[in-house]
Amino acid sequence: MSHSRKVISIHELKVSCGDCSLSEICLPHGLNQEELNELDALILHKPRIEQGEVLFRSGDPMHHLYAVRSGAFKAVLSSNEGAEQITGFYLSGELMGLDGFGDDVHQCTMVALETSTVCAIDIDELEKLSTRAPGLRRQLRHLIGAEINHDHRNLLALGQLKGEERLAAFLLNISRRLKKRGFSPYEFNLPMARHDLANYLGLAVETLSRMFSRMIDADLIETNRRHVKLLNTKALCELAQYDCPRESHHASS
Amino acid sequence: MSHSRKVISIHELKVSCGDCSLSEICLPHGLNQEELNELDALILHKPRIEQGEVLFRSGDPMHHLYAVRSGAFKAVLSSNEGAEQITGFYLSGELMGLDGFGDDVHQCTMVALETSTVCAIDIDELEKLSTRAPGLRRQLRHLIGAEINHDHRNLLALGQLKGEERLAAFLLNISRRLKKRGFSPYEFNLPMARHDLANYLGLAVETLSRMFSRMIDADLIETNRRHVKLLNTKALCELAQYDCPRESHHASS
DNA sequence: GGCACTCCATGATCTTTGTCAACTACACGC
DNA sequence: GCGTGTAGTTGACAAAGATCATGGAGTGCC
Structure with missing residues (x-):
């Protein structure tokens, strides 16, 4: 029945899990x-x-x-x-x-x-x-x-998909995760630099860059550095060959 | 304090976790x-x-x-x-x-x-x-x-290693796991066919076959179908670029 | 024992991706 | 506003691996 207050942080803005906007995603989810x-x-x-x-x-x-x-x-x-x-x-x-x-x-x-x-x-x-x-x-x-x-x-992805397909899968994955957090699934900023993303996807930075360019040429996405806009989710899903979520017709947020 | 006997299997040879030879590896490990x-x-x-x-x-x-x-x-x-x-x-x-x-x-x-x-x-x-x-x-x-x-x-492995390196890493991994079970770490039978192994390693079967051949030519291993003999663990470790266990001089078992 | 089938190995060729190099664009500091 | 540095892009070429094709070797079935 302890409810002792912790004293670590100076910026004690939202200390309680119950108040936290992430509680539905994070550890507190489903707790009484x-x-x-x-x-x-x-x-x-x-x-x-x-x-x-x-x-x-x-x-x-x-x-x-x-x-x-x-x-x-x-x-x-x-x-x-x-x-x-x-x-x-x-x-x-x-x-x-x-x-x-x-x-x-x-x-x-x-x-x-x-x-x-x-x-x-x-x-x-x-x-x-x-x-x-x-x-x-x-x-x-x-x-x-x-x-x-x-x-x-x-x-x-690393074992079976080609570079472009892996990138598509990654973009859709990020999109889904951001949507879950209340952000637009169609337009977002990637938190990581190209070289990190390339490493994650098992590609050389240059190859990753080409994959981006190819997708842009095919009107699948638009990019401006880390900012990404998904233009054709359906085609991306096909590339990624993984769970195309039923395209809701209203672009949420 | 229940110790009710289960009645499912006809081949009730070793039903108790306490008696099981795998208990040190499996779920019972460390239990009182x-x-x-x-x-x-x-x-x-x-x-x-x-x-x-x-x-x-x-x-x-x-x-x-x-x-x-x-x-x-x-x-x-x-x-x-x-x-x-x-x-x-x-x-x-x-x-x-x-x-x-x-x-x-x-x-x-x-x-x-x-x-x-x-x-x-x-x-x-x-x-x-x-x-x-x-x-x-x-x-x-x-x-x-x-x-x-x-x-x-x-x-x-899939993101950073080349085919041959992945195979080396895999062989050492299997070797280690078999050793843990009391089998020879230097000579064993793989439980899987080439196409399964190729898939696991993210390679075409033909490529995997070539990797095996290359290792045989370099006197790193010997094979006969699924039977594998490791001849040069040190070189394999270098290929796999991962945790070379201090070569114990007596080949256990 | 012979046939069919599957598994594995090898060669030739093509595709994908990595590497090296040059270049652009934006960010930061002065 | 101008250099300087870093991140990102693009091109040319090389390497790794995939694909296609072939052949051998072991295994099961008749």
């Missing part, structure tokens, strides 16, 4: 009021993280799970020869740090793509709370499943 | 006797599954987690255009079905690569038990983490 209060008591609001700064590093012992409160992150996995692969991009409300579950040590390095804020949850506390909060267990399970499914989709 | 007994009571021993048969299919509602008792499986993820990607191979003691965590529906189709047996655990029962079995929670967490890390390693 009691569970919500208990979760709230565990949340540590970390200070602001600037672009390029590291949230945790490969090799760090895992102490927390993190949720993106604002901003965006990339997870970078390195081979011992220096090759690096970005395994995922994390947007607001998404859970980071699951890569530490295996042996309680982080495998990835998590880097902020822009000035960001995160919520941290002590893993031992979360574990304790989860024993008496079935809603929390369920949501954690779903978020873990989402991570796994995301990775599997990516394996499919 | 009490937890072990409770887990045991939940295990359903499914009838034998023949090569090519399906354990669960993409779209099936998720009811169980499965552990490989004997044999091997592949997890196949399909795009809606018919492209298929094998996201993983599962050996004895490994946990299958985590792809259903996201929304309680399986995303992959799990196919037996050879005649196999599995243990099934009802997901609701597991959930109930996990509230009072911290050891089980921990081990489940580790196995989930292992799945995620495996997928991330694979993303790195």
Whole structure:
């Protein structure tokens, strides 16, 4: 029944999960009021993280799970020869740090793509709370499943799709995730630079650039640096060969 | 304190997790006797599954987690255009079905690569038990983490490594997993056909075949169909550019 | 034992993507 | 407003891998 106030952050604007606009996406989703209060008591609001700064590093012992409160992150996995692969991009409300579950040590390095804020949850506390909060267990399970499914989709993309198809799949994926957060699914700013996106898609930057150009020539999209406008979702879906959501005729927002 | 005997299988040779030779790898690892007994009571021993048969299919509602008792499986993820990607191979003691965590529906189709047996655990029962079995929670967490890390390693391979390097990484990975199970890490039979392996590695069968030939020419391995002998682990590690385990001078087993 | 079938290996060719290099556009600092 | 730097684009060429075609080798079936 603890409801002790945490004292970490100076910018204590929206400390409560119940008030948070991301609660429907994030860990609090599906929790009852009691569970919500208990979760709230565990949340540590970390200070602001600037672009390029590291949230945790490969090799760090895992102490927390993190949720993106604002901003965006990339997870970078390195081979011992220096090759690096970005395994995922994390947007607001998404859970980071699951890569530490295996042996309680982080495998990835998590880097902020822009000035960001995160919520941290002590893993031992979360574990304790989860024993008496079935809603929390369920949501954690779903978020873990989402991570796994995301990775599997990516394996499919890298293993079977061509560069242009992978880019289409990526754009639609981002579009869907932004829509879920109340942003336009047709027009948005990518949080990552070309070289990060190229790496994520397993392409050279130059190749990625050509894929963009080809899509622009085919009137599938428009771009201005990181700003992207989807012009022909249907064609993109066909390229991506993955779940074309029934085109709602009113472009929401 | 229930220790009711289950009655499903006719071949009730080794029904108890405590007696199972895989217990150190599988879900029972790290459980105390009490937890072990409770887990045991939940295990359903499914009838034998023949090569090519399906354990669960993409779209099936998720009811169980499965552990490989004997044999091997592949997890196949399909795009809606018919492209298929094998996201993983599962050996004895490994946990299958985590792809259903996201929304309680399986995303992959799990196919037996050879005649196999599995243990099934009802997901609701597991959930109930996990509230009072911290050891089980921990081990489940580790196995989930292992799945995620495996997928991330694979993303790195598909995104950054060349065909031959991916094959080297795969062979070393299998080698390590077999060693853990008490088999020779230097000589083994692959449970999958070339076309499955090619698909998993994101290569054409012909390309994979050439990679094998190249490795044989370089005296890195010997093969006879699915039988593989690793001749130069060090060179393979360099190719795979990933965690060369300190070469123990006595070839175990 | 012979036939058919599947799996695997190899050669020739074409496609896709990576690499090297040059160039443009925008951002920042002065 | 002007240099300087970085991000992004484009072109020419090279490399990796896919595709098509062929042949061999093992396996099951009659």
